[in-house]
Amino acid sequence: MEAIGIPTVYGIDAMHGRTYTAESSLFPQAVAMAATFDRRLVRRGAEHAACEVRASNIPWTFAPVLDLGREPRWSRMWETLGEDCFLASELGRELVLGFQGDDPNHIDSRHVAACLKHYMGYSVPDSGKDRTPASISPLELREKHFAPYVAAIRAGALSVMVNSASVNGIPLHAHYELLTEWLKEGLSWDGVVVTDWNDVNNLWQREKIAHDRKEAIEMAINAGIDMMMVPYEVEYCTLLSELAEEGRVPMERIDDAVARVLRMKLRLGLFEKPDTLLEEYPEYDGSAIHDAIREAACECMTLLKNRDGILPLNKDARILVTGPNADSMRPLCGGWSYSWQGEKVDEFLPGGVTILKAMQARGGARVTYAAGVEYDMSGRYDEELPPRIEEAVAAAADVDCIVLCLGENSYCETPGNLDDLALSAGQRELARAMVATGKPVVLVLSEGRPRLISEIEPGMSAVLQSYLPGNEGGNAVAAVLYGEVNPGGKLPYTYPRYSAALTTYDHKHSESVGQMEGVYDYDAQVSVQWPFGYGLSYTTFEYSDLKLETPEFGPDDRIEIGVTVTNTGERKGKESVLLFINDDVAGVIPDAKRLRDFTRVELEPGESREVCFGIPASRLAFVGRDGKWVLEKGTFTVQVGPLSGRIVCGEGRKYGFNIL
Numbered sequence: 001m002e003a004i005g006i007p008t009v010y011g012i013d014a015m016h017g018r019t020y021t022a023e024s025s026l027f028p029q030a031v032a033m034a035a036t037f038d039r040r041l042v043r044r045g046a047e048h049a050a051c052e053v054r055a056s057n058i059p060w061t062f063a064p065v066l067d068l069g070r071e072p073r074w075s076r077m078w079e080t081l082g083e084d085c086f087l088a089s090e091l092g093r094e095l096v097l098g099f100q101g102d103d104p105n106h107i108d109s110r111h112v113a114a115c116l117k118h119y120m121g122y123s124v125p126d127s128g129k130d131r132t133p134a135s136i137s138p139l140e141l142r143e144k145h146f147a148p149y150v151a152a153i154r155a156g157a158l159s160v161m162v163n164s165a166s167v168n169g170i171p172l173h174a175h176y177e178l179l180t181e182w183l184k185e186g187l188s189w190d191g192v193v194v195t196d197w198n199d200v201n202n203l204w205q206r207e208k209i210a211h212d213r214k215e216a217i218e219m220a221i222n223a224g225i226d227m228m229m230v231p232y233e234v235e236y237c238t239l240l241s242e243l244a245e246e247g248r249v250p251m252e253r254i255d256d257a258v259a260r261v262l263r264m265k266l267r268l269g270l271f272e273k274p275d276t277l278l279e280e281y282p283e284y285d286g287s288a289i290h291d292a293i294r295e296a297a298c299e300c301m302t303l304l305k306n307r308d309g310i311l312p313l314n315k316d317a318r319i320l321v322t323g324p325n326a327d328s329m330r331p332l333c334g335g336w337s338y339s340w341q342g343e344k345v346d347e348f349l350p351g352g353v354t355i356l357k358a359m360q361a362r363g364g365a366r367v368t369y370a371a372g373v374e375y376d377m378s379g380r381y382d383e384e385l386p387p388r389i390e391e392a393v394a395a396a397a398d399v400d401c402i403v404l405c406l407g408e409n410s411y412c413e414t415p416g417n418l419d420d421l422a423l424s425a426g427q428r429e430l431a432r433a434m435v436a437t438g439k440p441v442v443l444v445l446s447e448g449r450p451r452l453i454s455e456i457e458p459g460m461s462a463v464l465q466s467y468l469p470g471n472e473g474g475n476a477v478a479a480v481l482y483g484e485v486n487p488g489g490k491l492p493y494t495y496p497r498y499s500a501a502l503t504t505y506d507h508k509h510s511e512s513v514g515q516m517e518g519v520y521d522y523d524a525q526v527s528v529q530w531p532f533g534y535g536l537s538y539t540t541f542e543y544s545d546l547k548l549e550t551p552e553f554g555p556d557d558r559i560e561i562g563v564t565v566t567n568t569g570e571r572k573g574k575e576s577v578l579l580f581i582n583d584d585v586a587g588v589i590p591d592a593k594r595l596r597d598f599t600r601v602e603l604e605p606g607e608s609r610e611v612c613f614g615i616p617a618s619r620l621a622f623v624g625r626d627g628k629w630v631l632e633k634g635t636f637t638v639q640v641g642p643l644s645g646r647i648v649c650g651e652g653r654k655y656g657f658n659i660l
Contacts, residue, residue, distance in 0.1 A: 005271075006265070009268065011059075012058050014058070014062075016337075016470060017470070024052075024337075025048075026293070026470040026471045027296055027470050029079065029468040029469075031069060031079070031492060034081040034082040034087060035082075035300045035465075036488075037578070045292060049099070050099045050112045051111075051289075052281075054110055055280070060113045064116065064117075064152070065080055065117055065118070066081070066088055068082075068148070069081070069492070070083045070493075073449070073502075074124070075416030076412070077449040077493070078335075078448030080123060083504045086147070086594075088148040089152075090151070092152045093152055095114065104156030109269070109276050113264060115160065115161050116160045119160045121145050122134070124136065133166045142623045153191070161193075161195070162193060163196075175223055180224040184224060186658055191260060192260045193225055194228075197231060201213060204216045214242070218248050221254070225257075227257070293470060299574070301464060301489050303462070303489075305461075305462050312482055312538065315362060318399040319363055319366060319399055321355065321367060322369070322392045322396075323406045323444075324373045325405040326355050328354060329352035329354055330410045331407060332469055332471075333473070334468035335412025335416070335448075340413075341412050342410030349471070355405050355444065358475045368399065370388075372388060372434075373388075373427055373429075381408065382418065384427075387430065397437075403481065406423055406431065422451060432456065435456070435459035442463075443462065444466060445464065445466060447465075448467075450529070452498070454529060457529065486538045486539060486574070488573060491533060494531055495530040497528050501528070506594055506595075508590075509590070533578050538571050541567060541575045542566045542568045543566075544643075548647055551648065552648045554617065554649070555617050559614070559615050559617055561615075563577070563640045563641070563643065564609070565611055567607050569605060571605060578595060578598045579638070581596045581636050583620065583634070586632055588623075599611060617631060620636060627657070629655035631653050633652045636648075
């Protein structure tokens with residue numbers, strides 16, 4: 001066959017680094033990066049990852065994940081940027097700019113094409129299980145789930161990967177309205193829509209909306225699919241050719257798909273330079289990326305409890321480190337780490353610094369270890385070996401404090417499904433045994449989703465959430481525990497307390513009305529373990545002097561708000577300042593709370609700084625009953641820290657379908 005000079009484009013799931021290379025430098029997973037609330041840090045991480053991936057001769061990454069992490073049962077929550085659509089939009093845009101650079105039409109050899117996934121609604125399955133149906137109101141679909149994709153596409157994202165499941169009864173791979181009308185036509189977008197793994201076959205094999213493979217291909221291409229990820233057979237090409245000859249797939253649709261794929265290859269410069277070689281990248285795996293990973297791992301650490309100021313630990317203290325996550329890198333890195341499920345992490349990262357090793361590097365022989373509970377590394381991610389809790393109890397006799405490392409082993413996608421959101425029975429038993437020793441217990445969580453800990457939390461003296469912190473996670477945990485780093489992360493999701501009380505911070509008012517008088521005691525309150533945006537520090541911050549510079553505004557105005565933040569403690573620290581503005585009354589039920597902006601400040605002890613926000617009035621709009629964006633006249637409540645005030649919109653406006 002004669003060569004026609006069209007280069008191949010190869011993609012990889014570089015979710016938090018270059019992923020599939022031995023001894024790869026791996027950043028914290030996305031949900032951990034979101035806990036930093038730091039746009040600069042997120043973009044820099046993507047820049048480093050892009051350069052490393054391009055040095056591996058790969059020009060395309062299947063990232064970022066812009067699904068909203070609003071369903072804690074879902075096995076891919078750790079790949080998201082948290083539950084809030086504004087946070088995901090802002091950080092998603094930074095990831096796209098980090099991966100691709102500032103000019104999406106000319107991507108240089110140190111950047112890669114981004115692929116937004118999984119468009120859309122994939123992350124909130126009704127059952128909590130991966131690749132199962134979701135039911136989402138059209139209003140919420142447009143206002144929240146669509147929002148991160150709009151922001152990322154306007155930042156220049158070159159491709160989108162499609163949700164493997166269905167929304168409101170329609171598989172996304174056959175959803176003309178969402179793929180063509182909303183995405184391509186609605187955003188005037190000329191990028192590539194690619195399927196997920198083997199998903200066109202699922203239209204007939206699993207979803208049962210097509211009779212056979214040929215009809216499934218017809219449905220997908222006509223809905224707006226441009227490239228199919230077909231891993232197991234070549235029949236697809238023959239069937240598509242037949243569909244075109246029969247007129248069932250118009251040639252205009254095929255020409256459009258081909259043009260989109262060729263356009264992405266041109267933008268990547270693959271026609272001029274189809275290969276990139278490692279020797280062209282002297283910075284590969286250098287000090288810069290390791291410094292960035294270390295900083296990111298430290299910045300994401302989120303302190304959730306610190307009773308009586310037990311943390312930071314005294315370096316002279318005798319400490320027992322225990323739990324299944326204490327001496328393995330696998331639970332720190334998670335899935336998409338050297339392999340799909342992350343089960344090869346310890347094999348491919350023999351020099352990895354676990355939490356135990358990092359603690360011992362600081363505390364020497366004063367730090368001892370007894371696992372108590374260990375994972376069965378040859379089994380499923382949730383399988384554990386028979387517990388040896390008595391060994392941990394015995395080892396605790398001569399220590400001053402216990403560092404209990406619990407959470408999850410690595411998993412990815414459907415193999416990470418679960419039936420119980422609570423921590424395993426063995427881990428809970430170990431926790432109770434450690435508390436029964438009478439020694440203070442510091443709980444360190446390494447987990448991809450918030451596993452329920454309400455049963456054991458009261459006995460913990462401190463709780464540190466490390467998420468999936470990557471290669472430098474062990475050092476970051478130890479640095480926080482010993483006080484070398486002042487934690488400043490904040491939860492990018494709501495941490496649930498009970499399995500039947502799952503919610504998000506932007507719930508409706510009726511979910512938190514408390515008791516209502518009547519013939520029965522109606523109580524719709526949902527109790528959470530910790531709210532979205534929660535996180536402690538080794539210092540204290542005080543908010544004062546809330547300034548509502550635009551007390552009255554119109555739809556074309558910019559709303560200016562200021563607040564003074566003061567470090568009232570004795571240590572330098574970082575504080576993520578979150579601005580919430582909530583519609584008091586609206587044409588559809590307003591959310592109880594909505595994040596509208598955020599920034600991060602670092603303050604010396606005693607230092608004060610005025611934080612100024614300026615947002616367009618259109619950011620306060622919502623999707624109305626007709627599916628269009630609208631800003632209504634009325635009052636809005638502004639909240640920053642413990643302070644609140646009220647502003648007034650004097651004139652409303654209909655904006656149409658896309659204003660983001």
